[in-house]
Amino acid sequence: MIPLRRLPSLTKSVRLYMIFGIALACLAALASFGLLFLSGWLLAGAAVAGISGVAAQQAFNILLPATGVRFFAMLRILSRYGEKLITHDGALRVMGQLRSWCYHCLAPQAPAGLHNRRGGDLLSRFVTDTDLIGQHYTSTLLPYIRAVVCGSLFVLIMAIFSPQAALCLATGLLFSGLILPYITGLIADRLAVTLTTLHSQNRTDLADLIAATGEYLAPAATRHLHIQFTEKQLKLNRSHRLMAATESAARGLTTLCTTVTSLAVLLVATNSFHKNYLSLPEVPMLVLGCLTAFDIITPLPAARQLLSRTKLAAQRLYDACMTPPLVAAPIHPVHPDNADFLEISNLSFRYPGSEQWIFRHASLNIQKGERVALIGPSGTGKSSLIQILFRFYPFEAGSCHLGEHDICDMQSETLAEKISVAPQNFHLFNGTVRDNMLLASPQATEADIMQALQTAGLTDWLNNTPHGLETAVGNEGFQISGGQARRLCLAQILLRKTPWLILDEPTEGLDAETEKTVLTNLIQARPDMTLICITHRRSVLPFMTRAIQIRNGQFHPAEEI
Numbered sequence: 001m002i003p004l005r006r007l008p009s010l011t012k013s014v015r016l017y018m019i020f021g022i023a024l025a026c027l028a029a030l031a032s033f034g035l036l037f038l039s040g041w042l043l044a045g046a047a048v049a050g051i052s053g054v055a056a057q058q059a060f061n062i063l064l065p066a067t068g069v070r071f072f073a074m075l076r077i078l079s080r081y082g083e084k085l086i087t088h089d090g091a092l093r094v095m096g097q098l099r100s101w102c103y104h105c106l107a108p109q110a111p112a113g114l115h116n117r118r119g120g121d122l123l124s125r126f127v128t129d130t131d132l133i134g135q136h137y138t139s140t141l142l143p144y145i146r147a148v149v150c151g152s153l154f155v156l157i158m159a160i161f162s163p164q165a166a167l168c169l170a171t172g173l174l175f176s177g178l179i180l181p182y183i184t185g186l187i188a189d190r191l192a193v194t195l196t197t198l199h200s201q202n203r204t205d206l207a208d209l210i211a212a213t214g215e216y217l218a219p220a221a222t223r224h225l226h227i228q229f230t231e232k233q234l235k236l237n238r239s240h241r242l243m244a245a246t247e248s249a250a251r252g253l254t255t256l257c258t259t260v261t262s263l264a265v266l267l268v269a270t271n272s273f274h275k276n277y278l279s280l281p282e283v284p285m286l287v288l289g290c291l292t293a294f295d296i297i298t299p300l301p302a303a304r305q306l307l308s309r310t311k312l313a314a315q316r317l318y319d320a321c322m323t324p325p326l327v328a329a330p331i332h333p334v335h336p337d338n339a340d341f342l343e344i345s346n347l348s349f350r351y352p353g354s355e356q357w358i359f360r361h362a363s364l365n366i367q368k369g370e371r372v373a374l375i376g377p378s379g380t381g382k383s384s385l386i387q388i389l390f391r392f393y394p395f396e397a398g399s400c401h402l403g404e405h406d407i408c409d410m411q412s413e414t415l416a417e418k419i420s421v422a423p424q425n426f427h428l429f430n431g432t433v434r435d436n437m438l439l440a441s442p443q444a445t446e447a448d449i450m451q452a453l454q455t456a457g458l459t460d461w462l463n464n465t466p467h468g469l470e471t472a473v474g475n476e477g478f479q480i481s482g483g484q485a486r487r488l489c490l491a492q493i494l495l496r497k498t499p500w501l502i503l504d505e506p507t508e509g510l511d512a513e514t515e516k517t518v519l520t521n522l523i524q525a526r527p528d529m530t531l532i533c534i535t536h537r538r539s540v541l542p543f544m545t546r547a548i549q550i551r552n553g554q555f556h557p558a559e560e561i
């Protein structure tokens with residue numbers, strides 16, 4: 001329950017809005033009650049006057065109650081319209097605020113803190129769970145508050161005419177408004193866990209299945225995943241059916257309770273009429289009022305069911321969002337003007353939860369303008385250095401300075417202004433070449449883009465495509481070749497014009513000639529850059545000023561160059 005209690009503090013700005021929506025919902029319910037209450041009296045009163053002779057007909061004032069009926073009818077329409085408008089808008093605002101809060105909590109965790117979470121699961125929390133919590137006001141709180149406020153008022157109004165009828169109504173409302181939702185809630189609490197877990201699992205599996213289908217999976221493996229997915233879907237359907245059956249049963253029992261209570265009110269009112277405590281038109285008035293009063297109770301079992309799922313959704317969202325980032329942001333961040341050197345001293349690092357040291361008392365100095373190849377067997381920690389430099393993971397000992405300042409005192413945004421990285425596993429968005437370039441540098445001009453693409457050796461290819469910069473690259477660059485995608489990633493970071501570049505296997509997948517062209521272009525276009533090039537390819541080394549090998553967790557000058 002604790003995470004759901006945080007909701008009001010997260011949605012302060014829409015609180016007044018939601019209170020107004022709830023007030024309108026109460027007003028609509030009261031208008032409905034007033035409409036039927038008065039209509040019952042008016043119809044019965046008119047009928048009695050009609051059969052009681054001319055004098056009674058002339059004495060009967062139809063104008064005032066008819067105006068009242070019209071007033072309540074108009075009020076009901078307007079307040080219902082206002083309620084729907086305000087509460088739905090409010091729910092959307094709550095969802096928006098929640099998603100924005102989620103993003104602000106999750107972003108600092110990326111990428112290291114999110115590695116262990118599957119994409120589909122995160123998406124499920126980010127979309128379905130926030131949707132459910134966003135509906136909390138409209139689908140759970142609103143029906144309950146309306147039931148309490150309007151239910152009490154209905155009973156009080158009834159009590160003015162007949163305390164016994166009010167007692168019948170109060171008993172019926174309490175039974176169907178408290179006991180039935182309580183029972184549905186007990187069942188829903190259990191089913192909600194199964195439903196939410198299965199929903200999330202299915203979404204995650206589906207995301208993985210879609211991402212992995214096609215060229216990666218053998219048909220047999222796809223079939224196996226498909227069978228697993230179908231089985232889980234069937235299980236999910238069973239839980240859904242059970243949930244729907246519980247809600248239908250509760251609705252049916254509410255209707256039964258409405259009928260029984262109305263009959264009881266009819267009996268009590270008739271009895272009061274015989275004893276001259278009530279006039280004849282007041283009998284149908286009370287019965288119709290009783291029938292309308294139950295309108296506010298009917299949504300409660302469903303609201304209680306939803307509450308079970310919302311509580312779980314809030315817990316899941318809270319768990320994902322409140323995980324602290326592996327590296328805390330600096331308290332007093334610095335913004336260095338220069339980044340003339342990189343000084344790594346006595347660095348010791350291992351991944352959280354791992355016993356294996358990636359770096360152990362490692363030291364390295366790189367001066368501005370150098371082009372350094374970082375080499376070493378697979379798994380020695382070359383790519384890990386990027387993770388450390390960008391403060392994705394904390395190191396256990398040593399220091400890392402960029403210019404005069406410790407990188408621990410810099411925000412990742414500041415680091416990104418000085419260093420650009422073309423990672424080994426890069427990402428391209430499903431858009432055009434231009435879209436992807438502009439994502440790297442939104443202010444870039446057409447000339448800048450063309451220059452960066454030319455340096456990356458992509459101009460010939462683009463000139464020969466019918467759409468040039470508007471060529472679609474597909475999801476993850478699926479519609480272009482691996483080498484083109486890698487060079488597009490290189491062009492992206494060239495566009496950012498940072499003084500330091502780190503390229504992780506920049507020429508992987510390129511033929512020897514293209515590799516040479518790209519590296520020559522790069523050095524000509526950016527003679528002043530400081531370059532760290534992680535590579536397994538010897539052909540890259542002649543373009544570097546020195547090579548460093550990572551061995552036994554330390555940096556060693558390499559003889560290869």
Ligand SMILES: Nc1ncnc2c1ncn2[C@@H]1O[C@H](COP(=O)(O)OP(=O)(O)OP(=O)(O)O)[C@@H](O)[C@H]1O
Nearest residue numbers: 115351354358377378379380381382383384385424
């Ligand atoms: N997120 C992680 N959590 C735990 N261990 C990791 C993580 N990432 C990498 N490792 C481990 O750290 C070691 C170094 O990995 P790294 O990717 O830095 O190697 P590399 O030298 O770049 O390899 P390659 O040349 O194959 O790209 C490997 O043993 C790897 O299993």
